[in-house]
Amino acid sequence: IMQSDQPVTRTGDAPDLFSKFDDMIALRQGLLDSGVDDPFSLVMEKVLSPTRAICNGRDTILLGTYNYMGMTFDPDVVAAGKQALDDFGTGTTGSRVLNGTYQGHKECEDALREFYAMDHAMVFSTGYQANLGIISTIAGKGDYVVLDIDSHASIWDGCAMGNAEIVPFKHNDVSAMEKRLKRIPDDAGKLVVLEGVYSMLGDVAPLKEMVQVAKDAGAMVLVDEAHSMGFIGENGRGVVEDAGVIDDVDLIIGTFSKSVGTVGGFCVSNHPKFEIMRLACRPYVFTASLPPSVVATAATSIRKLMHAKDKRDHLWDNSKRLHKGLTDLGFKLGTDEAQSAIVAVIMPDLEQGAAMWSALLHEGLYVNLARPPATPANMTLLRCSLCAEHSEEEVSTILGMFGRAGKAVGII
């Protein structure tokens, strides 16, 4: 973003609507003036595999992609996408309720129903739209949404769009959630929204207790399993499976942009009236459906993820190895032990976080720099997400890079 030296002239007294971003522009400029690379405009010049890309001409290890199961270059998945391009063309040019439902969309929903062993599955164009659509459609004016304060932006936006009463509670705090629920009138519609894994710190929700409390209060429960699908749970169905509550939740939301390795979102449910969402849910109806190649890759990937125990085991090994190695080096992490494939390294402030991010990139390692408002408690984080395709040797290389960069920047 460049600031022009010339003031924008405008007739009348109306303010420049962009002036509300002046603080953000100044913050960004300050960061760039300190000499670091811009952490928010990195270009992947070539992608070599799920774990490597060329960035700034350099071979770079990818440790911030959410590509947990490494499906993006799976030969069967790639072949399914190419075949669908040949057979069905590049796009549907239409909504699911008009001309945008192809055979591939049905097969993708079949794969999801089978993956979760549930009655209904509905595919959205993104996970963001799945949360936006389902939450705003089922929780309307006069209903209450009780949600964790650290919920993803798409959950907050779904609450706002539906115009429900929003009741946030302290992150992962079962008794705070219970207190909030008790204050809501008995006869009001109630939806509790939780996430399996919280993406900023990589911590897991105590779903067993939370789902019980929600059910006791007569609330319906929606769980966003964006960061656990494919990885956590015996069959990769997420934290709901691991916690033994999959049959007690009403709706599961997920995305194709992480373990599945493409783009898209979904909701699965056993609710007998669920199919009406296809007509009532505006972010499903008023947008074009996913391209045939995307749903073909998603369906193939989901079916392979049903039988990916070895990959899941290796991803756990990688996550634990990285967590232990970073702890031993003296970094402060978001959790005491690895709870998911996300390992968050807490930085002292944005300046040192950006300097560390830049130093790692020069070492040949890409991680995510995350800062408020995306992060809880005003934290600056270097978020690492592991991939089942990272080798043990790559994890050792990554730890060496963190050690050198951390010393150079003065964080350890």
Ligand code: PMP
């Ligand atoms: N929910 C959560 C918890 C997420 O972290 C994300 C993406 N980061 C989404 C939903 C949205 O997913 P998508 O990328 O498919 O829009």
